[in-house]
Amino acid sequence: xxRKAQALAEAxxxxxxxxxxxxxxxxxxxxxxxxxxxxxxxxxxxRLLHGWGVVAGLIPVIGRDDSLTLSAGYGITRTGDxxxxxxxxxxxxxxxxxxxxxxxxxxxxxxxxxxxxxRRAGAADLETVTAWLVARPAEEEGSLRxxxxxxxxxxxxxxxxxxxxxxVSIELLCALPPSFAVPAAxxxxxxxxxxxxxxxxxxxxxxxxxEENLLVLGRILAGAEGSxxxxxxxxxxxxxxxxQDWLQACICPLTVPRPAEPxxxxxxxxVEPPDRRPPDRRPPVFDRPFDDFRxxxxxxxxxxxxVLPPERLRIPDLVTDVSIRDKLAAEGIATPAAFLAADETxxxxxxxxxxxxxxxxxxxxxxxxxxxxxxxx
Numbered sequence: 428x429x430r431k432a433q434a435l436a437e438a439x440x441x442x443x444x445x446x447x448x449x450x451x452x453x454x455x456x457x458x459x460x461x462x463x464x465x466x467x468x469x470x471x472x473x474r475l476l477h478g479w480g481v482v483a484g485l486i487p488v489i490g491r492d493d494s495l496t497l498s499a500g501y502g503i504t505r506t507g508d509x510x511x512x513x514x515x516x517x518x519x520x521x522x523x524x525x526x527x528x529x530x531x532x533x534x535x536x537x538x539x540x541x542x543x544x545x546r547r548a549g550a551a552d553l554e555t556v557t558a559w560l561v562a563r564p565a566e567e568e569g570s571l572r573x574x575x576x577x578x579x580x581x582x583x584x585x586x587x588x589x590x591x592x593x594x595v596s597i598e599l600l601c602a603l604p605p606s607f608a609v610p611a612a613x614x615x616x617x618x619x620x621x622x623x624x625x626x627x628x629x630x631x632x633x634x635x636x637x638e639e640n641l642l643v644l645g646r647i648l649a650g651a652e653g654s655x656x657x658x659x660x661x662x663x664x665x666x667x668x669x670x671q672d673w674l675q676a677c678i679c680p681l682t683v684p685r686p687a688e689p690x691x692x693x694x695x696x697x698v699e700p701p702d703r704r705p706p707d708r709r710p711p712v713f714d715r716p717f718d719d720f721r722x723x724x725x726x727x728x729x730x731x732x733x734v735l736p737p738e739r740l741r742i743p744d745l746v747t748d749v750s751i752r753d754k755l756a757a758e759g760i761a762t763p764a765a766f767l768a769a770d771e772t773x774x775x776x777x778x779x780x781x782x783x784x785x786x787x788x789x790x791x792x793x794x795x796x797x798x799x800x801x802x803x804x
Contacts, residue, residue, distance in 0.1 A: 470507030479503045480662035495521035499728030506640040508564045515728030525649035529601035530556040544651040559600040563641040567592045712799035713764040
């Protein structure tokens with residue numbers, strides 16, 4: 428006779444989900460609990476199974492007009508919530524904002540003009556101000572609807588939001604929280620979890636506090652005249668497809684031994700064993716036609732100029748204007764890399780532009796080189 432297993436001990440983990448039955452009276456709190464319980468389940472899975480950090484995109488670029496543009500992208504915060512940005516965002520006057528939020532003098536996050544920045548820098552004997560660019564998930568409630576009024580009130584007297592829209596908030600921090608200063612991974616410390624016999628058991632990480640529900644995108648060093656971005660303190664969580672490609676391209680060739688060549692007699696033909704190395708990847712985007720690079724920019728939140736307000740980041744005319752590209756193609760220039768390598772005087776004659784305009788077009792294209800890297804393009 429089969430015995431039924433008996434629990435030696437039980438413990439509740441705090442997870443509560445609603446149960447439904449026929450003809451049940453359901454309240455709003457029941458449906459809200461259902462949604463939130465599943466949201467937290469997904470957050471735990473993202474944080475504990477996949478980790479936290481920037482997965483793809485969310486690349487800051489500081490332009491020559493001192494505006495900071497953040498590309499579309501995806502990331503996971505320390506608490507497991509997702510940062511999902513579907514279009515590029517632009518923040519004007521980033522240097523003035525860093526000085527207003529984190530520089531010497533009154534801290535109000537108001538834009539500080541260049542003359543005032545120079546005055547404060549001289550008074551404080553300070554060359555640069557450091558701030559951390561972070562992304563934080565937020566909600567925006569909307570779609571007001573009437574409910575059943577209490578007493579004899581009219582239903583329209585009380586309107587309540589019926590939708591919660593996810594929002595990505597871009598903010599500046601003047602100091603990096605200690606828990607985000609993650610030391611570099613050490614191979615010796617990680618090896619026992621992979622290679623020991625038996626392998627070490629991984630302890631459960633601590634639950635992060637709610638105030639750490641954010642993602643650090645990097646540092647901004649703001650001087651009196653301008654700013655530069657540094658991808659420091661930015662943690663990455665690579666997609667499994669990238670890790671798989673890396674293993675196949677970089678590790679597999681090292682683990683497949685090539686058999687030793689047997690001694691041969693004069694005139695004997697030796698058949699080489701098949702090369703098990705994976706084929707080379709496609710060439711970088713800058714070495715492929717302009718349309719390929721245009722597709723990458725669209726995927727990262729860039730849009731065509733005619734469908735955007737001026738403050739939105741647009742795709743350069745060089746990439747979208749067919750007349751420009753036809754003139755370049757006639758000269759054998761069909762890729763962004765070829766355009767950057769071409770002589771400015773030759774390009775000016777081909778396009779009917781000044782050398783200064785060509786230099787500006789090259790600089791605009793070179794600033795976008797960061798989006799032409801990485802696998803999968």
